Amino acid sequence: MTALLPTATREVRLVTVPEGLPGPEHLAVVERPLTAPGPGQVLVRNRYFLVFPGLRTLIGAEPGAAPLPPIHADDVLFGPAVGEIVAAGAGSPLRPGDAVTHLLGWREHALPAAADCTPLGDVLPDPVAHLSSGVAAYGALTRLADIRPGDTVLVTGAAGAVGTLAGPVARLLGAGRVIGTTRSPAKADRLRTELGYDAVVVADGQSPTPARQLSAAAPDGIDLVVDTVGGEQLTAALEVARRGARFALVGSLAGQLSPHLDGDSAPAEIDTFRVITQGLTLRGYSGADHPGVAEEWAERFGDWLRSGALSFPHVRIRGIERAPRALQELFEGRHFGTVVVELPPQT
Known part of the structure; x- marks a missing residue:
């Protein structure tokens, strides 16, 4: 042999x-x-x-x-x-x-x-x-952010490995409205037509600022954020967060995709006054802190794939x-x- x-x-x-x-x-x-x-x-x-x-x-x-x-x-x-x-x-x-x-x-x-x-x-x-990187999205939604029926959910970096699953999974778990961000207008169209995002903010440096677009996409505010980007997009999300909004931080693409940063940081301006007065929570997700999530995700992911509820x-x-x-x-x-x-x- x-x-x-x-x-x-x-x-x-x-x-x-x-x-x-x-x-x-x-x-x-x-x-x-x-x-x-x-x-x-x-x-x-x-x-x-x-x-x-x-x-x-x-x-x-x-x-x-x-x-x-x-x-x-x-x-x-x-x-x-x-x-x-x-x-x-x-x-x-x-x-x-x-x-x-x-x-x-x-x-x-x-x-x-x-x-x-x-x-x-x-x-x-x-x-x-x-x-699939969907376990991070699932863990963030179910363990950190405690998704609730009717929530308005924002997913930053929605066209990436985590984001393309985070939005549809949030919907399956009861979200009422799902908003995404991406750097590409073409990807924004795919997020809406293929994955059911209700609105998509294009953060390409040419369109209106993410904060202005988010205010238009979520005039009543955002309840839950799955953040895969950090940086300016996280800052913008804080500006439109409703009282008691929960932020699950699962990635740092703003640093990893930037030629000007080292890849191990994604600096963001955090308005601590707003965090305090609005009662916001920001928590970082690590799979090692949540044993059993991977097995739970795999079982639900398999069921959703077989039924056609998820791609x-x-x-x-x-x-x-x-x-x-x-x-x-x-x-x-x-x-x-x-x-x-x-x-x-x-x-």
Whole structure:
């Protein structure tokens, strides 16, 4: 069996740490030898891996700046992946043919510990749906912001991986009106026509300010905010929040997508007087603080997908050689929803 295993694989490495946003010139697809799994390890042929803005925060970061290890020059990029086990070392409870998720994406084959892999099971109808970021939206809505029937909900960064699910999920959980923000007029149209957003604010630097647009979109104010952006959009949302509004902060795209910031901050001007007098709450969401949410989300997500109540907007980019460009396209806002690199099944 070992003789039939691949002896080489390809992976995406960081060549140099960029001054601003990472681009294809800072990355390289390189080939390296591949060894058989050792005790407790498994060899996984990756089928899909996630392209996500958090890589901006990790690239060149100082230790402790993020909950994941930093990525330095000559390191392989990493992130959520879905694959199939092709070999298992001694003592592994997993077997060849098992489909799993793990965190060693950005390579054709991975050698994780079996303990670091999660079997897929059949809770979701499509394996790639396991790369959805919807758990953050669901956790924010149900654990932090306590969504209530009839709420007017604002989702910043609504065309991203979290936002394309946050709005529709808020509706399924009882929201009365759902408003989004995006940088693109074309994406605004898709949010309204495909995902049922009632109104969309275009924060492209050319349209009226987000605060003015939000006042028009929500003349009676906003009850709940799922914020994936921070920065100016968070400031604007505070201006139109109703008394007692709840803010769930789940992302910092204003920093991660900016060529002028380091990716580990998204400064926003907070009117503390308004926070106090309006009784507003702002809380940051971390999945580690809410055990059991991932399993609950997966079950509900699977049911909603099968019934047609919910879709999973995503883009599949085929081939590891296109992965560096896919990351640049993510930063440029070229895609709608989740961005996934798909690898051939017999790599």
